[in-house]
Amino acid sequence: MGKDKMELSLSLNNTCNLRCRMCRIWNSGEEENKLTLEKCQGVIDELGAFEVKGVRLSGGDPLLVPWVLDLAGYINKKKYHSCATTNGSMINEAYALKIVSSGLSNLNISLDSYTPGIHDTIRGLPGGRDRIMDAIGHIAKKGSGPEIGINTVISNFNLDDLLILADAIQDDKRINHLYFMAIMQPFNTPPDKGWFLKEDFRGLWPEDKDKVRYVINELIARKKSGYKINNSFAQLRAFVDYFLDPLHFARKNTCNLGKEVMEVNQMGDVFLCHLYESIGNVFQDSLSNIWGSEKARLVRDKINRCSQNCNLLINCYFEEEDV
């Protein structure tokens, strides 16, 4: 029997230097980070038991972790694909050189608008958009660095500006791809299906349904014409359904989590889906044992039977086929 496929996500911290409008990760308190470089290297060593699809480095913002690029270098030596996601605010020229030297395969930077005022308002950092463009320049100048991707969260703040962003990214040869995500209930707030109706979050939610339809259909048309938009057509269409009727948005397929993805948080706890319990901890057991454990089997059963009208899937693991 062949090895199981595995995409490993390592969440290295749960802290961030920004205070974005769509995220309250900064509200989680100063939780201890138990993962160390040595522990993560040990976990990477254990991936030999799997057919590795790639390793994601996430957070919080993983670039705030002092040893993150040493880890990227270690993953590179093992010849696994690596990917890190960042707000890009701390990438100056010296940091860009370290990123390039590390051998990181892919760097996804969050850019919500090409217009400085809009991006900076969403992300709460004056000059934030310009810092990102400078960061991209620093990395591109070094040559042979990671592929650079842009992640953009669609919200009411940037809906008017998304087409300008898509056109600008298309023209920018330094950027490999653009990936859209739909605004979700801000991270680290109590679960609430009607979150988007709450006064606190109203500014985030796009209420002009005609505009949503128009803008996303225009993005679909641009993708058809060859734009480097990484979302599938089916996912872009699903965004329209989601924004028009979030309470009744429904995935059409059964959930595929539990088959090829494992997430390890900063405390070493391992999850197949964050809505279900942890299946183990990397400080107590090996990855293969955790993957094959009774706890994992029980959570997989729950995932197979999961009837959540789950919005997590629309952004992260959307797998409906294009037709």
Ligand code: SF4
């Ligand atoms: S969205 Fe990303 S950059 Fe913004 S506060 Fe959350 S983790 Fe930080």
Ligand code: SF4
């Ligand atoms: S909650 Fe969502 S991601 Fe988790 S198992 Fe259910 S459908 Fe899948």
